[in-house]
Amino acid sequence: MPQPKTLYQKIFDLHTVRDLGDNQYQLFIGLHLIHEATSPQAFAMLREQKIGCRYPQLNFATADHVTPTDDEARPFNDRLGEDMLSQLERNVADFGITYFSPDARANGIVHVIGPEYGLTQPGMTIACGDSHTSTHGAFGALALGIGTSQIRDIIASQTIVVNKLKVRRVTIEGELNRLVSAKDVIMHIIKEMGPKAGVGYVYEFGGSAVEGMSMDERMTLCNMAVEAGARCGYVNPDETTFAYLSGREFAPKGQAWDRAVQWWRSLASDQDAVYDDSVVFQADDINTMTTWGINLGQATSIGKRIPTWTPDEATEQDEETFEGALQFMDVEPDQPLSKIKIDVAFIGSCTNGRFSDFEIVAKELKRTGKKVHAGVKALAVPGSHEVYEQMRSSGVTRILTDAGFEVRLPGCSMCLAMNPDKLVGAEVCASSSNRNFKGRQGSPTGRTLIMSPISVAASAVEGHVADPNNTFA
Numbered sequence: 001m002p003q004p005k006t007l008y009q010k011i012f013d014l015h016t017v018r019d020l021g022d023n024q025y026q027l028f029i030g031l032h033l034i035h036e037a038t039s040p041q042a043f044a045m046l047r048e049q050k051i052g053c054r055y056p057q058l059n060f061a062t063a064d065h066v067t068p069t070d071d072e073a074r075p076f077n078d079r080l081g082e083d084m085l086s087q088l089e090r091n092v093a094d095f096g097i098t099y100f101s102p103d104a105r106a107n108g109i110v111h112v113i114g115p116e117y118g119l120t121q122p123g124m125t126i127a128c129g130d131s132h133t134s135t136h137g138a139f140g141a142l143a144l145g146i147g148t149s150q151i152r153d154i155i156a157s158q159t160i161v162v163n164k165l166k167v168r169r170v171t172i173e174g175e176l177n178r179l180v181s182a183k184d185v186i187m188h189i190i191k192e193m194g195p196k197a198g199v200g201y202v203y204e205f206g207g208s209a210v211e212g213m214s215m216d217e218r219m220t221l222c223n224m225a226v227e228a229g230a231r232c233g234y235v236n237p238d239e240t241t242f243a244y245l246s247g248r249e250f251a252p253k254g255q256a257w258d259r260a261v262q263w264w265r266s267l268a269s270d271q272d273a274v275y276d277d278s279v280v281f282q283a284d285d286i287n288t289m290t291t292w293g294i295n296l297g298q299a300t301s302i303g304k305r306i307p308t309w310t311p312d313e314a315t316e317q318d319e320e321t322f323e324g325a326l327q328f329m330d331v332e333p334d335q336p337l338s339k340i341k342i343d344v345a346f347i348g349s350c351t352n353g354r355f356s357d358f359e360i361v362a363k364e365l366k367r368t369g370k371k372v373h374a375g376v377k378a379l380a381v382p383g384s385h386e387v388y389e390q391m392r393s394s395g396v397t398r399i400l401t402d403a404g405f406e407v408r409l410p411g412c413s414m415c416l417a418m419n420p421d422k423l424v425g426a427e428v429c430a431s432s433s434n435r436n437f438k439g440r441q442g443s444p445t446g447r448t449l450i451m452s453p454i455s456v457a458a459s460a461v462e463g464h465v466a467d468p469n470n471t472f473a
Contacts, residue, residue, distance in 0.1 A: 004270035006167050007236055008202050011142045011267065015125045017159055027162050030124040032154045033110050034061035034097065036088040037418060038129030042151035043091040055158045056096040060119060061088060063102055064109045065418045069381050069408035072102050078420055095155065108384025108410045111135040111350040115219065116386050118248025122237035122264040127154055132350050132434065134225045137234030138218035139241055140267055142202075144232055165231050166200055166276035171207035174283035179468045181360075182217035183352060183432070183452035185209070186224040187289040187299050189281065195297040198230030201276070204269060205235050209283040215244040216356040223351045224434055227296045236268040288467055290337060290451040291436045293325030300337070302455060302467045308333040328438060329447050330426075337465045340449070344429040345378040345460035347405075347453045349415035352432035353383030355390045361457040362399040364472040372404025373463035379421070380405045381413040404460075417442035430459040 005013075017026040039061075046052070053059060066081035076082040085102075092099040100106040100113060107113070111132055114120045122140035126133060129151045136143035150160045172185060203225045210218065218235045225233025235241075242261050245251045252260040287301040300307060309322040326332065331340060347357060358380055364370075372378045380400050382388040388410055391397045397407045413421040415433035422442025423429055429441055429448050436448040449465060458471035 004272045004274065006204060006269040006273045006275065007140055007234060007267050008142060008165070008167050008204065009273075011123055011125060012164060014123070015142075020161065023163050024161055025164060026159050027125060028159050029127045029154050030058060031114075031119055031126045032059045032158070033114055033119075033126065033128035033133070034059060034088075034092075034151070035065060035110050035128070035130065036063050036084045037065040038148055039091065039151055040084065040087045041148045042129075042155065043087070043095070045149075045152045046095075046155060051156045053095040053097060053155050056098075058158060059097045059155065060100065060114075061092045061097050062100040062107045062110050062113055063088060064107065065412045065416065067102060067107065067409075067411040068420050069411045069413045070420070072409055081419060105385045108382075108386070109350045109353055109412055111219070111223065112353055112383030112387065115139065115215070115244070116248070116384055118245055118251035121245065121251065121260070122241060123267045127160065131226050132223050134230070134232040135219050135223040135350060137222040137225070137232050138215060139245075140234060140237030140264065142232065142234065143222075145226065165202045167204055168198065168201045168230070169204050169206060169275040169278040171278065171280045172205070172209040172283055172286075173207045173280060174209055175212070176209055176283045176286065179454050179472070180286055180288055181452040181454065182213055182220040183224075184289045185281075185283075185286055186221050186228070187291075187296065187450070188286045190224070190228045190296045191289070191299045192281070193228065193279070195227060195295055196229040198225065198228040201230050203228065203230045203233040204275070205233055207280070210235060211238065213240075214356060215240060216354045219354070220351055224296075227434060237264045238268070288452065288455050288469065290430075290449050290455060290465055292329060292331060292337060292340070292449070293322075294328055294437055295325075296436065296450065298322075298325055299450070302337055302451070302465060304337065306331050306333055306335045306337065340465045341428065341463060342376060342430045342449070342459050342465065343427040344414070344423060345372070345376055345456050346381070346414040346429055346431045346433065347456050348379070348381030348383065348413050349431075349433035350383065350412070351434045352453050353381060353387065355382075355387045355396075357432065357453040358382070358387075358391055358396050358400065359394070361453050362396040364454060364468070365403045365457065366399050368472050370403065370461045370471065372460045375463055376460050378405045378460045379408055379414065381408045381421075382410050384410050414441055416440060422446075430456045430465065432456050
């Protein structure tokens with residue numbers, strides 16, 4: 001009898017080119033996604049060595065990090081961004097790589113358009129020069145963020161050298177409370193286990209709460225597996241996965257589709273697979289969450305107060321780090337989170353820039369008639385042109401605009417400081433992105449509060465950190 005395996009073990013074994021010893025393996029990469037921010041040096045190294053692209057049909061590129069969201073006209077006002085995009089255009093043309101370009105309105109955040117085009121599929125090994133490549137694990141894929149030298153290696157050989165990881169099963173059982181989202185789930189996990197708990201692991205997410213999630217929600221969950229310290233995260237493929245992929249441009253068609261689905265089903269972790277570790281969370285214990293400090297472990301339920309420092313082995317947080325976070329964020333222990341005023345509200349990013357993220361906000365704004373607070377700048381930035389068009393055609397754009405949001409063109413926007421959308425001075429931003437460390441949103445003194453899209457919307461309405469279950473009661 002064959003030994004039971006997890007999905008991770010099955011995919012890893014299927015893609016291993018050779019065992020290099022000392023827990024190092026040469027792994028074939030079935031899909032390589034490229035963007036403008038981390039690839040220029042890789043292409044430069046290949047040119048210097050006169051090496052081309054080994055399998056151009058397995059490499060796809062887009063523009064996302066540097067693209068302005070208010071005006072896509074070329075050349076960009078930001079000279080560095082224009083230079084990076086020009087380099088990408090030259091490189092993909094010279095190396096024969098498919099390019100989803102802004103000129104064709106085909107671009108978007110790489111981790112949004114990969115699934116939209118049907119490029120992301122179960123059983124794949126996927127790599128991209130971006131840590132949040134873990135997003136694609138939602139489809140039952142092994143998806144790895146990589147560095148510039150590995151981008152070079154994949155273009156040249158379609159392989160990279162990796163270590164084999166341990167597998168932790170993270171089970172969430174039960175039904176989520178009203179307006180509690182996948183973002184709150186992963187933030188709860190990080191808060192309870194710590195942002196370094198996943199080091200050396202891949203996380204397999206499962207349980208009834210995960211099985212009930214849409215693909216958009218599963219992508220949010222896996223997107224932030226890296227923020228939990230894991231190398232990547234995944235969900236076993238099921239009918240929800242197949243329904244999402246059916247009919248998409250690069251998905252199999254006809255009889256090939258039937259064969260693919262049969263194979264995809266076989267990849268799910270065996271019922272008696274052995275895990276290196278397992279943890280269980282109850283959905284009913286999870287509430288709407290926000291960060292209050294400068295890392296993802298410094299988070300709590302929105303309805304609570306900023307904690308007082310106590311030694312915590314799980315989060316490995318020391319008193320100096322805790323006090324430094326309080327000082328930087330200009331908050332105090334035991335202060336109600338609702339006392340934190342915000343200047344900017346941002347809904348978007350590879351974590352929460354999909355149509356359903358904006359749809360839930362529009363639904364609650366329309367139902368309650370709430371408007372953005374006069375002192376808040378609110379941005380809604382879709383993750384792709386497909387999302388942008390869905391928002392426009394469904395009426396979501398009009399609802400958001402009428403409520404006081406500015407709906408922008410697709411891009412990474414305020415998730416990181418590589419385009420014109422940045423915080424100014426000590427502004428406080430309620431953000432649906434994924435990181436809150438100092439300077440992440442452009443200003444060295446700017447402050448970031450990570451939360452779900454609906455919590456961002458509630459905070460935008462109130463002008464301070466707010467629980468959406470109260471704002472949209």
